[in-house]
Amino acid sequence: MNELVIAGRTLRSRLLLGTGGFPSQELMSEAIAASGTELVTVALRRVDPAARGSLVEVLDRAGVSLLPNTAGCHTARDAVMTAQLAREAFETDWIKLEVIGDEDTLLPDAPELLRAAEELVDDGFVVLPYTTDDPVLARRLADLGCAAVMPLGSPIGSGMGIRNPYNIALIREAVELPVVLDAGIGTASDAALAMELGCDAVMAASAIARAQDPVAMALAMRHGVEAGRLARGAGRIPRRRYATASSSDVGLAELT
């Protein structure tokens, strides 16, 4: 109940972290520690012989597992190929599947996403697709055998939070898989809202990496996720149009 299970793997932290955008690897490592995350995403890019230090080794020392992504892929073919290369490089079957359909919004390309998801599931991958906040698409991805769904709150890196909380709640009802709110998180209250809506976890990247103080924001996100999760379980009061006094009128003094 208190632990998140994805594809048979138990995760104690319900916060996933993106490694992109940090001003330095030192700050990234500190933010990872502050966040308590166990799973961080990495992209696959050409080896730069001039680059200092190996990211894989830094993340190894941080004690976290890698979740490679297919960021930058625009077709199912590229995404599948990237996933296969990531499996070779990092010896993991897990893949955060992104297939981008538009450069300005970085919104997913639904038909290509479904095609890639099907192919990767058939190839034995644990597929975590980055998807729109569309409950029908989420169900289609679940039907294909994905291990979780990762709907966006708003466009990647926009920090606009959850633009359609109603749809996120519908996705929660539509699939029995873990729902990981991905993209658009701007601050800790957005993460809390995601959890209150019934998400099982939150993925944050830019919101932490590009904050003025990434380490403090990582800690804030961690508490936001925990607070939202607790609130969801606690059962919030219904919203009412008018006030309901919390102090009784019984025994009220007559003072004038």
Place this chain on the structure above:
Amino acid sequence: MILLNGERADLAGGETVLAALARLGLEADARGVAVAVDGEVVPRGRWESFTLGEDARVEVLTASQGG
């Protein structure tokens, strides 16, 4: 002409993937590295034996910070 990560490489047809990796300062036991040649994955176990064609396009990839 062989392209290594998009740039013309000092490599000739018949050389191996391992030779291409050496041009980037990488050895056979490099961690977190994957190779594609002409759009196909070359598994680590074949780096030493896989020979490049005259016009091979070699991509050598690794982890990079990303969301």
